[in-house]
Amino acid sequence: MPRHYVPTAVSSPRLLASAIGVAITATSASQMAHAADPAPASENVVSLDATSIEGVQDETSYKTDTATSKKYTAPLRETPKSVTVIPQQVIRDTGATSLVDALRTTPGITFGAGEGGNPAGDRPIIRGFNAESDVFVDGMRDVASQSREIFNVESVEVSKGPGSAFTGAGSTGGSLNLVSKTARLGDAYNGGFTWGSDQTKRTTLDLNKQLTDTSAFRLNLMKHEANVAGRDDVDVSRWGVAPSFAFGLGTDTRVTVGYYHLNTDDMPDYGIPLTRSADRSKYNVDKPAHVDRDNFYGLNGRDYRKTTNDSGTIRIEHDLNDNLTLSNSFRMSRSTLDYIVTNPDDSKGNVANGQVYRSTKNRNSTTKGWVNQTDLSARFNTGFIEHSLVTGLEFTYADTHNRGYVVTSDAGTGTTCNPALLASGDCTSLYDPSPDDNWSGSITDSPAFTDTDTKTSAAYVFDTLTLNDQWSVNLGLRYDDYQTKSSGYSTGGRASPAGSFSRENNAHLWNYQLGVVYKPAANGSIYAAWSTSSNPTGETSGNGGLELALNNADLEPERNRNYELGTKWDFFDENLSLTAALFRTDKTNARVTDPDNATYQVLDGEQRVQGLELTYSGNLTRKWKVYGGYTYMESEIVKTTTAANKGNHMPSTPRNNFTFWSTYDVVPQLTVGAGATFVDSRFGDEANSVEVPSYWRYDAMATYRLTKNVDLQLNLQNLTDKRYFDQVFQTHYAHVAPGRTALMSANFHF
Numbered sequence: 227m228p229r230h231y232v233p234t235a236v237s238s239p240r241l242l243a244s245a246i247g248v249a250i251t252a253t254s255a256s257q258m259a260h261a262a263d264p265a266p267a268s269e270n271v272v273s274l275d276a277t278s279i280e281g282v283q284d285e286t287s288y289k290t291d292t293a294t295s296k297k298y299t300a301p302l303r304e305t306p307k308s309v310t311v312i313p314q315q316v317i318r319d320t321g322a323t324s325l326v327d328a329l330r331t332t333p334g335i336t337f338g339a340g341e342g343g344n345p346a347g348d349r350p351i352i353r354g355f356n357a358e359s360d361v362f363v364d365g366m367r368d369v370a371s372q373s374r375e376i377f378n379v380e381s382v383e384v385s386k387g388p389g390s391a392f393t394g395a396g397s398t399g400g401s402l403n404l405v406s407k408t409a410r411l412g413d414a415y416n417g418g419f420t421w422g423s424d425q426t427k428r429t430t431l432d433l434n435k436q437l438t439d440t441s442a443f444r445l446n447l448m449k450h451e452a453n454v455a456g457r458d459d460v461d462v463s464r465w466g467v468a469p470s471f472a473f474g475l476g477t478d479t480r481v482t483v484g485y486y487h488l489n490t491d492d493m494p495d496y497g498i499p500l501t502r503s504a505d506r507s508k509y510n511v512d513k514p515a516h517v518d519r520d521n522f523y524g525l526n527g528r529d530y531r532k533t534t535n536d537s538g539t540i541r542i543e544h545d546l547n548d549n550l551t552l553s554n555s556f557r558m559s560r561s562t563l564d565y566i567v568t569n570p571d572d573s574k575g576n577v578a579n580g581q582v583y584r585s586t587k588n589r590n591s592t593t594k595g596w597v598n599q600t601d602l603s604a605r606f607n608t609g610f611i612e613h614s615l616v617t618g619l620e621f622t623y624a625d626t627h628n629r630g631y632v633v634t635s636d637a638g639t640g641t642t643c644n645p646a647l648l649a650s651g652d653c654t655s656l657y658d659p660s661p662d663d664n665w666s667g668s669i670t671d672s673p674a675f676t677d678t679d680t681k682t683s684a685a686y687v688f689d690t691l692t693l694n695d696q697w698s699v700n701l702g703l704r705y706d707d708y709q710t711k712s713s714g715y716s717t718g719g720r721a722s723p724a725g726s727f728s729r730e731n732n733a734h735l736w737n738y739q740l741g742v743v744y745k746p747a748a749n750g751s752i753y754a755a756w757s758t759s760s761n762p763t764g765e766t767s768g769n770g771g772l773e774l775a776l777n778n779a780d781l782e783p784e785r786n787r788n789y790e791l792g793t794k795w796d797f798f799d800e801n802l803s804l805t806a807a808l809f810r811t812d813k814t815n816a817r818v819t820d821p822d823n824a825t826y827q828v829l830d831g832e833q834r835v836q837g838l839e840l841t842y843s844g845n846l847t848r849k850w851k852v853y854g855g856y857t858y859m860e861s862e863i864v865k866t867t868t869a870a871n872k873g874n875h876m877p878s879t880p881r882n883n884f885t886f887w888s889t890y891d892v893v894p895q896l897t898v899g900a901g902a903t904f905v906d907s908r909f910g911d912e913a914n915s916v917e918v919p920s921y922w923r924y925d926a927m928a929t930y931r932l933t934k935n936v937d938l939q940l941n942l943q944n945l946t947d948k949r950y951f952d953q954v955f956q957t958h959y960a961h962v963a964p965g966r967t968a969l970m971s972a973n974f975h976f
Contacts, residue, residue, distance in 0.1 A: 286315050288853045289796075289803050289844035293383050294405050295365050296553075296603055297392050299614040299690040299700070303794045306700050306741025306753035308386040308400075308807050310841055316853050317376060319889055319899055319927060321941030321969050323428060323450060325374040325382070325404070330903060332384055333883045334400075334839060334857035339496075339910075339953035339961055340371070347371030347563070349953075353386055353811060354835040354861045354879035355399030355786075359766045362393065362403045363557075364539070369624045370561035370593035372535055375488055377430055377448035378468040380405045386839070387788040387809060388759030390737035391702040394620070394684055397759045398786045398813065399835070408482055409444035409472040411436050418973035426452035426969060441473045456947070456965025457495060458522040459661040464490040478545040486537045494531040494567035495522065497951070497961035499577050499656070500916060511917040512910075514960040515577055519949045521659050523582050524568040525651060528665045531565035549605040558596045565589055566631060566669065573957045574641045580656045581643040585958075588631040590671075595624035612692040620684040629675035636666040673719020678712045678774060680764065688739070695745065700755075702739030708732070708783075710764030712774040729779040733762040750795035759786045763817075778817060778827045786813045802844035802852075810836035821867040832865035833876060849891035854901075857883045863912055874914045877956065880906035882920075889927070901925040911956035918960050921950035936974050943967040 290311035292301050302309055310332050322328040325348055329335050338349035338356060348371075349358045361368045368374075376382075385392065386400040393401050413436055420428040431447040446468040454460040470484030498521060500512040537559035545551050565588060571577050572585035601618040637646040643653035651665035686704035693699070709732050716725035741755035761784040764774035792807030816831030841855035861876035882904065889899035903923045910916030924945040931937040944966050953961035 287801075287844065288313060288316055288851045289801065290381065293403075294381075295383070295392070295403060296601055296616045297365075297686075297688050297702070299616055299688050300698065300743075303796060303803070304690075304698060304743050304745070304751050306743050306755040306790075306792075307389070307739070307757070308790065308792065308805070308809070308839060310384040310386070310855070311843075312382040312384065314380055315851075316887065317379070317381075319929075320887060320901065320925065321927065321939070321943060321971075322376060325376055325379075325402075328376055328379075328382055329384075329402075331853060331885055331887055331901075333841070333855040333885050334386060334859070335384070336878045336880060336883070336905065336908065337953050338878050339955040339959070347373055350402065351878045352384070352399035352401075353809070353837075353857075354833075354859060354876045355811070355813075356766075357397070357399055357401060360393060360396045360401040362401060363537075364406050364541075364555070365403060366539075366555060366557050366597040366599055367394070367622060368404070368537075369559065369595050370535070370626075371563055371591075372488075372533065372561060373490060373492075374404070375448065375450075375464065375466055376404075377466055378407050378446045378486060380407050387755075387790055388737075388757050388786045388811060389739070390706075390735065390759035391686065391688075391704045391739040391757060394682060394704065394706050395708055395733075395735060395760060395762050395765050395783075398761060398784075399811065406470070406484070406486075407432065407444065407446055407468070408470045408484060409434060409442040411440075411442055411475050415976040416974065418971050420969050420971040422452065422969040423967055424453040424455045426967070428452070428969075440475050440477055441471070442475060443469070443471050445469045454495065454964050455944070455967045456519050456949070457962060458520045459524070459526055460493050460495040460522055462490070462492045464488065464492075480543045482539075482541045484539055486535070486539075488533075488535040490531070490533045492531045493524065493526070494529055494565055495524065495961070496567060496569055496955075496959045497953070499523070499570040499582055499959050500573075500957070501577055502573065502575070503915070511915050513917060513919075514951060515656060517657055519962055519965065521657075522661050523570040523584060523654060523659045524661055525584060525663060525665050526661045527663075528586075528651075528667075528669075529566055529568055531567065532562075533564070534560075534562045536560045551603045552601070553603070554598070554600045556596070556598045559594070561593045563589060563591045563593075566633065570959050572641065576641075576643045576653065577656055579643065581648075581653050582656050582659065583641050583643055583647070583653050584651070584665075585641070586631075586633045588633060589628060590630065591626055591628040593624060593626045595622065597622045610693070613689055614692075615687070615689040617687040618685070620682070620686070622680075622682045624680045626678045627675065628678070630672045632668075632670045632672050634668045634670075636668075672717075673721065674715055674717050674725075675719070676712055676714035678710065678764070680711075681709045683707045697745075698743045700739065700741040700743065702757075704735075704737050706733075706735040706737075706760075708735055708762050710762070710774050712764070712779075727776070729774055729776065731763045731774060731779050731781070733760070733783045735760040735762065735783060749797070749800060750793065752793045753791070755788075755790045755792075757788045757790075759788075760784065761786070761813075777825055781817060781827060781829055782815075784813055784815055784817060784829065786811060788812075796844075798845065798847075802846060803842065805839075805841045805855075807839045808837075809839065810834065816866075818867045828867070830865070830867060831863070833862070834864050835859055835861045835876065835879060850888070851890075852886075852888045854884075854886040856885075859883070866912070868912070871912045871914075874912055875909050877911055878908050878954065880908050880920070882906040887925075895931045897929045899927040899929075905950075905952075908954060910954035910960075916954060916956055918951040918954045921948055923948055923950065923963075935976055936972070939969075939971045939973065941967075941969040941971075943969070 383403040389397040416432040434444045448466045466488040474480040539557040541555040543553040569585040637650035647653040651663035684706040688702040711730040713728040718725040813833040815829040818831035820826040837859040861879040884904040887901035929939045947966035951960040952963040
């Protein structure tokens with residue numbers, strides 16, 4: 227295999243066997259702790275694709291009434307915050323095969339491009355702010371840069387607006403919580419095979435077996451291989467396994483354990499280089515080069531991206547009485563990220579001459595860590611006030627070791643394309659690139675490396691105070707002791723002691739959530755809410771970022787606050803949920819370049835995103851489901867030390883974002899569906915000198931039920947084969963979204 231290869235944990239049979247052994251002692255999701263009584267006979271068994279594990283909510287519904295996190299101490303309709311749940315049925319109907327696919331159904335979320343200190347992986351941007359380090363699994367932070375799968379995901383909970391009271395550091399624009407599929411009572415056997423265009427082959431298996439009256443086992447498996455539609459030489463390959471056990475279901479003491487493993491081996495793709503404008507002003511911006519969409523500028527013999535993700539979790543929950551529950555969750559995880567990727571042109575001016583320089587970005591990092599979270603949930607009255615209270619402690623540790631590669635060309639160190647660089651494979655044609663070029667050079671481990679340790683200790687309390695049938699108050703308070711330390715060696719490595727460095731940042735974070743809810747009718751609410759969040763220096767270090775640096779290590783945290791006025795209503799016998807919210811998020815002390823010393827940063831910036839969000843989910847009729855929404859965002863760089871950027875729009879923040887998905891049961895055997903997505907134009911940098919255009923994307927599906935146990939499903943994604951860009955970087959490139967993709971699935975359910 228021509229790719230440069232570095233062994234990982236999964237490469238070792240002994241370590242893999244040990245990891246599988248951890249399945250006996252690892253976890254599952256917190257919602258399993260409240261499992262229902264044993265299921266009736268097999269013909270009435272609950273489907274494995276349930277949206278809610280605790281209640282009796284229709285598992286095929288697009289509407290979700292409660293979040294799984296205990297920190298939301300009221301039903302979603304009475305929670306004074308924008309919370310959107312992407313249920314399993316929407317994930318299944320849209321044919322989503324990754325977290326990015328699933329998030330496209332929700333407005334207000336775009337995606338950022340990774341490069342250099344921000345490695346390739348999921349980089350959701352929620353309401354204008356980066357949320358790459360704000361991804362949680364079953365309520366616990368999921369560290370390390372990853373491209374997440376959804377084969378073991380029951381639903382995705384999207385919380386919008388600053389929420390450090392809920393999550394700790396970060397969560398400026400919001401956060402994501404992935405709810406895992408876990409063992410439960412009742413027998414159910416689901417699976418399927420998907421064939422598709424571009425050599426797509428995907429196999430999934432979801433088996434749940436009740437072992438005794440109070441215990442169960444569940445196993446999820448996945449294997450996925452595909453080329454990327456509309457992109458030459460770009461492919462993805464991954465497999466995953468996720469077993470879980472549950473004991474004591476339906477009793478006062480419940481234990482869930484589980485293990486998760488994902489392995490990927492992809493050809494990374496940064497997309498198409500930008501055409502650099504002469505003056506790079508906001509009226510003459512850089513845009514993606516006018517070349518064929520399928521042009522791939524990487525090198526098959528050099529580029530690769532391999533990742534592994536392993537985690538084990540155990541959760542214990544005990545009902546002290548009917549109104550008091552104590553729980554503890556513990557997770558250990560280990561992730562690796564190893565890649566060499568071509569960054570097309572690297573802003574060296576070659577594109578203007580019809581050529582592209584193949585700059586490389588690379589990383590070989592390992593992130594290890596653990597999370598321990600203890601919660602006490604209580605319901606009680608003080609006089610006429612009813613309380614639904616959760617208080618808890620959280621301790622986390624993450625250690626990231628990052629060492630890059632030294633990529634040396636035989637043609638020398640120049641970056642302006644010439645015959646020698648073309649012959650060595652370091653340059654290629656802009657209009658007719660050749661990924662099979664025989665690159666001549668060497669790849670060695672870099673002597674430089676960085677170790678980053680992050681430790682947090684936190685305490686929090688949440689309470690919903692119900693004053694009467696119409697009024698309630700939601701309160702939340704959290705304190706975090708946040709410590710980050712980075713150490714290592716610069717270019718010379720250990721052979722050059724003078725190049726060693728050590729930097730540390732300690733922060734004390736106080737954040738709150740306050741909301742007042744008024745219910746003018748039983749099926750609706752109106753609320754006003756205030757919340758805060760904090761971004762300490764080094765916040766993204768656990769995700770493989772290198773934010774803790776000489777220029778910012780001594781800075782205090784950035785502070786953010788959010789104001790929101792909204793309303794939530796259920797109609798059609800509470801089968802359809804409609805929400806509306808006006809919001810404003812201010813970052814009051816953003817990190818910006820020091821005007822007196824450009825080497826350092828100061829807390830002298832201000833950023834603002836304000837707008838309107840509308841969402842809808844549920845049934846218009848018994849046969850007609852709808853899901854989606856609209857977000858308007860007006861973003862502004864209010865204050866910065868770069869005078870020309872003042873008043874500009876924030877990067878990757880479109881003014882308008884609309885999503886729509888709907889299905890209709892034509893006859894009992896046949897369901898058809900269609901969807902549309904609109905994303906407005908977005909800038910790639912604060913100077914607003916890089917821009918990608920707006921786009922509409924359309925999707926369609928049809929499901930035919932051959933029997934009650936077997937169905938066929940056809941999904942057509944990007945129906946019109948629209949060429950659009952879903953990520954843009956501030957200087958180099960725009961990432962090309964997949965073209966038209968057809969997926970035919972055969973599924974069984976027993």
